[in-house]
Amino acid sequence: MKAFDITDKEFKKFQSFIFDQAGISMADSKKQLVNNRLTKRLRHYGFSRFNDYFDLVHKPEYSTEKQLLIDLLTTNETYFFREPKHFEYLEDDILRSFRGSRFRCWSAACSNGAEPYSLAMVLDNKLGSGRWEMLATDISSRMLQTAQLATYSLQEADKIPRDLLLKYCLKGVRSQKGVMLIDKKLLSQIKFKHMNLNGNMPDVDKFDLIMLRNVMIYFDHDTKVKLIDQLITRLYPGGYLIIGHSETLNTVTKKLVMVKPSVYRLEK
Numbered sequence: 001m002k003a004f005d006i007t008d009k010e011f012k013k014f015q016s017f018i019f020d021q022a023g024i025s026m027a028d029s030k031k032q033l034v035n036n037r038l039t040k041r042l043r044h045y046g047f048s049r050f051n052d053y054f055d056l057v058h059k060p061e062y063s064t065e066k067q068l069l070i071d072l073l074t075t076n077e078t079y080f081f082r083e084p085k086h087f088e089y090l091e092d093d094i095l096r097s098f099r100g101s102r103f104r105c106w107s108a109a110c111s112n113g114a115e116p117y118s119l120a121m122v123l124d125n126k127l128g129s130g131r132w133e134m135l136a137t138d139i140s141s142r143m144l145q146t147a148q149l150a151t152y153s154l155q156e157a158d159k160i161p162r163d164l165l166l167k168y169c170l171k172g173v174r175s176q177k178g179v180m181l182i183d184k185k186l187l188s189q190i191k192f193k194h195m196n197l198n199g200n201m202p203d204v205d206k207f208d209l210i211m212l213r214n215v216m217i218y219f220d221h222d223t224k225v226k227l228i229d230q231l232i233t234r235l236y237p238g239g240y241l242i243i244g245h246s247e248t249l250n251t252v253t254k255k256l257v258m259v260k261p262s263v264y265r266l267e268k
């Protein structure tokens, strides 16, 4: 089969595209990865040059392909109970002292749903159904579709604490043999929505907790400052913002208090 080679000039165009669209600063080292990921789309359209594909996605009638390109250029790695200390902190500290009637939570780069469902299991187990609600958003339509299917491989269940696994997950049977299904009760309390964190913040209500983990690593400083400034306006006084362990808000904002590394709070 014919191999395709992206030129430096073509790669730069895709770099600018994903920066303008999603705020993602894509490193030069990703050139081969982009080459590999987009080759299938070139074949699909019978193109031999990446430029042709680039021009196509900019035509108004190809907006679905443009979204697919965004999906292909994002990194969606995630898993259940990733960075487990955050879920322990939620359970032992945040929820223990929660006195409101309904806890509102936002998973702001939710990927395939592993993060919002992990949160949902902890919230439901601790507060009971009806006392929490969640918004889960991502720029990738493909990931949002996967998330709403709420079915995962049995290996992915490995990281879920056993008591929560027994309470909220089912083993698929017949046509769903070999898959794990998330309890529909959790699904019904989560609103999945397409949202670009690099755009203007749509009208969303305030939250007790926003999780923004492992996405700012792709953003430059200015993009982070703008995003965090907007997210702060979506937090209730005393609300929490949790970011990934490898991320920091040190030079990004002074409006939040660091409770512990990667956990921030808006003062009451």
Ligand SMILES: C[S@@+](CC[C@H](N)C(=O)[O-])C[C@H]1O[C@@H](n2cnc3c(N)ncnc32)[C@H](O)[C@@H]1O
Pocket: 021, 022, 023, 024, 074, 075, 076, 077, 078, 079, 082, 108, 109, 110, 111, 112, 115, 137, 138, 139, 140, 143, 195, 196, 197, 198, 212, 213, 214, 215, 218, 244
């Ligand atoms: C590495 S995953 C992290 C998923 C999850 N938060 C976690 O920590 O496991 C990053 C996610 O951010 C999403 N993303 C990247 N840029 C985005 C943007 N501008 N707006 C919304 N989501 C974005 C990607 O589609 C991807 O699903």
